[in-house]
Amino acid sequence: MELLSTQKDFWNRTDARSKLREISLLRKEVNKFSSIEKLKEDLETMLTLVLDEEEILDHEILPLIKRGEKLFNEWEVERYLSGEYDALNAFVSFSSGAGGTDAQDWTQMLLKMYIRWAERHDFDVEILEEMSGDEAGIKSALLHVKGDFAYGLLKGEAGVHRLVRISPFDANKRRHTSFALVEVTPEIEDADVEINEKDLKIDIFRASGHGGQNVQKVETAVRIVHLPTGIKAECQNERSQLQNKIMAMKVLKSRLMLYEKKKREEKLREIKGVHKSAEWGNEIRSYVLQPYKMVKDHRIGVETGRVDDVLDGDLDEFIWAYLKSQKKTA
Numbered sequence: 001m002e003l004l005s006t007q008k009d010f011w012n013r014t015d016a017r018s019k020l021r022e023i024s025l026l027r028k029e030v031n032k033f034s035s036i037e038k039l040k041e042d043l044e045t046m047l048t049l050v051l052d053e054e055e056i057l058d059h060e061i062l063p064l065i066k067r068g069e070k071l072f073n074e075w076e077v078e079r080y081l082s083g084e085y086d087a088l089n090a091f092v093s094f095s096s097g098a099g100g101t102d103a104q105d106w107t108q109m110l111l112k113m114y115i116r117w118a119e120r121h122d123f124d125v126e127i128l129e130e131m132s133g134d135e136a137g138i139k140s141a142l143l144h145v146k147g148d149f150a151y152g153l154l155k156g157e158a159g160v161h162r163l164v165r166i167s168p169f170d171a172n173k174r175r176h177t178s179f180a181l182v183e184v185t186p187e188i189e190d191a192d193v194e195i196n197e198k199d200l201k202i203d204i205f206r207a208s209g210h211g212g213q214n215v216q217k218v219e220t221a222v223r224i225v226h227l228p229t230g231i232k233a234e235c236q237n238e239r240s241q242l243q244n245k246i247m248a249m250k251v252l253k254s255r256l257m258l259y260e261k262k263k264r265e266e267k268l269r270e271i272k273g274v275h276k277s278a279e280w281g282n283e284i285r286s287y288v289l290q291p292y293k294m295v296k297d298h299r300i301g302v303e304t305g306r307v308d309d310v311l312d313g314d315l316d317e318f319i320w321a322y323l324k325s326q327k328k329t330a
Contacts, residue, residue: 001026025087025148032075039068073320078149080323085186086152091251092143092184097160099178104133106163106178109311111141116313123147128235128247136169151186156322158184159284166290175290179283188254201225207236222248231255300325
């Protein structure tokens with residue numbers, strides 16, 4: 001494939017960009033396998049030393065074992081990422097649900113959690129849209145996660161997330177339950193979706209949340225609503241109205257294409273327009289801080305007491321378990 005990409009007429013091909021992306025993925029695959037192979041050789045050398053010399057080499061061996069386990073788990077999980085859009089970048093949207101100010105604060109906590117997860121995996125991450133809460137936190141946000149298999153890894157995170165804790169906004173220090181909705185869409189380049197301009201409602205407004213002076217003072221933020229489906233997209237992070245409109249249209253087209261795909265597959269309950277409300281009984285995962293500490297995924301039964309680590313972006317245990325469970329039931 002690399003030889004093919006050096007041919008003079010390569011860029012005349014309609015699939016040139018996708019071929020380059022495939023080459024990049026394959027190269028990373030080969031490099032990852034080589035790393036595991038090298039690590040295996042190092043461990044075998046260590047084992048020989050231990051058996052021959054009867055040395056205690058725990059200090060040297062344990063880091064190698066941990067690194068090997070991490071590499072192998074990552075490589076194994078990628079075997080489950082064979083979906084049509086799994087290798088693509090992802091848009092992750094957040095919406096506060098039942099719980100008032102606590103829910104808005106919880107939504108911001110989730111946003112930070114996924115940013116930390118993305119950074120741990122060396123993904124490029126950018127906040128495209130953020131609407132501040134009335135007193136604290138955020139009402140909604142849109143995250144752009146760029147990197148190989150970003151969508152495949154994050155797609156199982158879509159759903160209602162529930163938090164139980166002593167509310168920092170309650171003077172009586174009572175325990176509150178809050179909900180937030182996470183939705184994940186692949187970034188589909190050149191999405192083949194026909195959109196009638198008459199079906200679009202485009203609003204221009206001043207950005208809220210983070211941003212430079214130009215972003216804050218000028219009406220550059222763009223919100224686009226597809227009236228027939230009610231699907232919307234907005235962007236406020238770019239410096240110009242045109243750039244925000246281009247990104248918002250990209251998000252909208254990706255969401256519409258996914259909508260049509262799932263509609264054809266008769267899975268309307270999974271699409272953005274027909275989602276479960278962010279309230280009691282619909283959560284996919286619970287994060288309990290009081291009266292005990294535990295994070296539990298209700299779909300696959302995985303749970304851990306390492307709540308602080310999870311909220312700091314250590315989500316791989318849940319992401320990998322979900323992907324494996326889906327492969328088993330496929």
